[in-house]
Amino acid sequence: MVPYFQSITRIILCIITVSLLFSSFAGAEISQKEKEATYKQLEIFSNVLSILQENYVEKIDTEEVINGAIRGLLFSLDPHSSYLPPENFRELQEETRGSFSGIGIEVTVKNDILTIVSPIADTPADRAGLKANDLIVEINGVKTRNMGPYEAIKKLRGPKGSKVTIAIHRAGWEKLKKITIEREIIPLQSVRAEYLSPGFAYIRITSFQSHTTRDFKKKIHKLKKEHSLKGMIVDLRNNPGGLLHQAVTLADFFLDSGRIVYTKGRKEDQNTVFNAHDNGEDNSYPLVILVNEGSASASEIVAGAIQAHKRGIIVGTQTFGKGSVQTIIPLPDGAGLRMTTARYYTPDDRSIQAKGITPDVEVPFVACAPSKEKKILKKIVKEKDLDHHLSGTDNKKTKSDDTETALAKRFLKDNQLRSAYNILKSLNLFSKFTGAKSQN
CATH class of the missing domain: 3.90.226.10 (2-enoyl-CoA Hydratase; Chain A, domain 1)
Incomplete structure (x- = not known):
């Protein structure tokens, strides 16, 4: 009787054979030598599976082992290619259409280490201070070495209100930092x-x-x-x-x-x-x-x-x-x-x-400490703020006054936005100047 595992591998071999033949019709450049090398490697793969199925210390879960082999195949190519089991595939589709429960980060594998691409703005990850290029060394005590992006995402997500603890390493840090973050519904109003x-x-x-x-x-x-x-x-x-x-x-x-x-x-x-x-x-x-x-x-x-x-x-x-x-x-x-x-x-x-x-x-980002922020705001003094100042023709507080104050506070916390705003206003003035000049 042919073991079930052997029959599965033979099916896989048949599928790959058909796909190779189809590729040749579709215009893919696969030489006969490459095909022969592929068949040889697949035969080795089939033999290894059969040996494991008969002799491994514990009974092997067929589906799990085959899925693992496929994941390993794609993981060996580049950090962004991956096999998505049905549950993960559904989650990926949800990401582009609705919302999900998690901490709000995008991850990849960089130099074989799980790396944060970016925390999504106004999410638990962003508020916890996670940054691009931070290395995630552990998720809930599990080492992330050789962990693919989608496997990591699955561990980072969970029900709203539940918590996840991650160990982070950042350039310049001497020790790992463990951060516990509460999951939230991450809306995709982008x-x-x-x-x-x-x-x-x-x-x-x-x-x-x-x-x-x-x-x-x-x-x-x-x-x-x-x-x-x-x-x-x-x-x-x-x-x-x-x-x-x-x-x-x-x-x-x-x-x-x-x-x-x-x-x-x-x-x-x-x-x-x-x-x-x-x-x-x-x-x-x-x-x-x-x-x-x-x-x-x-x-x-x-x-x-x-x-x-x-x-x-x-x-x-x-x-x-x-x-x-x-x-x-x-x-x-x-x-x-x-x-x-x-x-x-x-x-x-x-x-x-x-x-x-x-x-x-x-323009590198420079964070402004709260204490420094207060000192700077105190120094922003205008005529109307002075004791016994002369009143103007209209001494009422205007909406623009509140806007200017709010903007000043915002710029203190975000020097890159301040630079962008100053450049934008300069471009606007320049366009007005050049426009007026061309009409004269």
């Missing part, structure tokens, strides 16, 4: 919009989900009803990326023509060029894009396109450098295959992979 001052808009995009560009346009049109736009800051800091198409359509909003991004893979059908179109809107106002080391993937596509076309100024710090494209292939049993199929390039032919986007104006 766009927030407001005016920093009349006419100067601030748009925060936390990730690129299926509805990001649509929500962005709605919020812009709402802002335009309040004031005419004089300039815009798009904040992509700690944005780990998301859907390629959403990054393309967002960049297209600001560009009228030319390439946005293009991809190159091994096969001809993996090479794609995405071009901008004239959307009929007046988007000629000054633009500043804020980025940092947590800006990755789709965020880098937007920043790279804006920079290449000289449509705006990129401000902040060097981005993460994730320049590869992943294709999700559903499998018959409800699982999914997440596979790296191409690299993407900016319109001026730059590869972002492992390099990132270099800002036009580099």
Whole structure:
């Protein structure tokens, strides 16, 4: 009688044989020598499984072992390719459509170590002080060495109100730091919009989900009803990326023509060029894009396109450098295959992979201590704050006074935003000056 495990491996061999034959018809360049080498290795794999099935100290779970082999196969290729069991595949689909319960971070494997790509803004991870490039050494006491991103995400997620403890190492730290974080529902409303001052808009995009560009346009049109736009800051800091198409359509909003991004893979059908179109809107106002080391993937596509076309100024710090494209292939049993199929390039032919986007104006983030903040705010004194000052014709407190105070406090906590705002106002003044000069 042929052991059940042997029959499973033979089925796997048949499937792979068919797939190799199909690949040859589809145009994949697989030589006869490569096919023979593949069959030989698969025969070894089949023999090892049979030996384990008959002689291993404990009974082997067939499904678990095969899934483990598939995960190991993909993990050996690159950090972003992975096998997604049905449960993980469903979670991935939820991420782009609804919400999930967790701490709010994107992770990857960098130099064989589980690494934070970015904490999502206004989430438990962000409030706990986690940063891009922090190394996660343990999750609830379990070492993360050789742990894939999706396995880690599964451990980090859990019911709302439950807690997870992670051990973090950061460059410059001598010891690991253990942080306990309470999980929350992480909503995927990825766009927030407001005016920093009349006419100067601030748009925060936390990730690129299926509805990001649509929500962005709605919020812009709402802002335009309040004031005419004089300039815009798009904040992509700690944005780990998301859907390629959403990054393309967002960049297209600001560009009228030319390439946005293009991809190159091994096969001809993996090479794609995405071009901008004239959307009929007046988007000629000054633009500043804020980025940092947590800006990755789709965020880098937007920043790279804006920079290449000289449509705006990129401000902040060097981005993460994730320049590869992943294709999700559903499998018959409800699982999914997440596979790296191409690299993407900016319109001026730059590869972002492992390099990132270099800002036009580099501004490292400098945190302001609360005590220092209070001292600085006390020094901000105007005529109206002096004792016995002469009254103006209208001595009433105005809404703009409150706005200026709130903005001053906000800028003390965020020096990168302050720099972006100052650059934006300077660009606005320059455009007015050059416009007036051309009319004379």
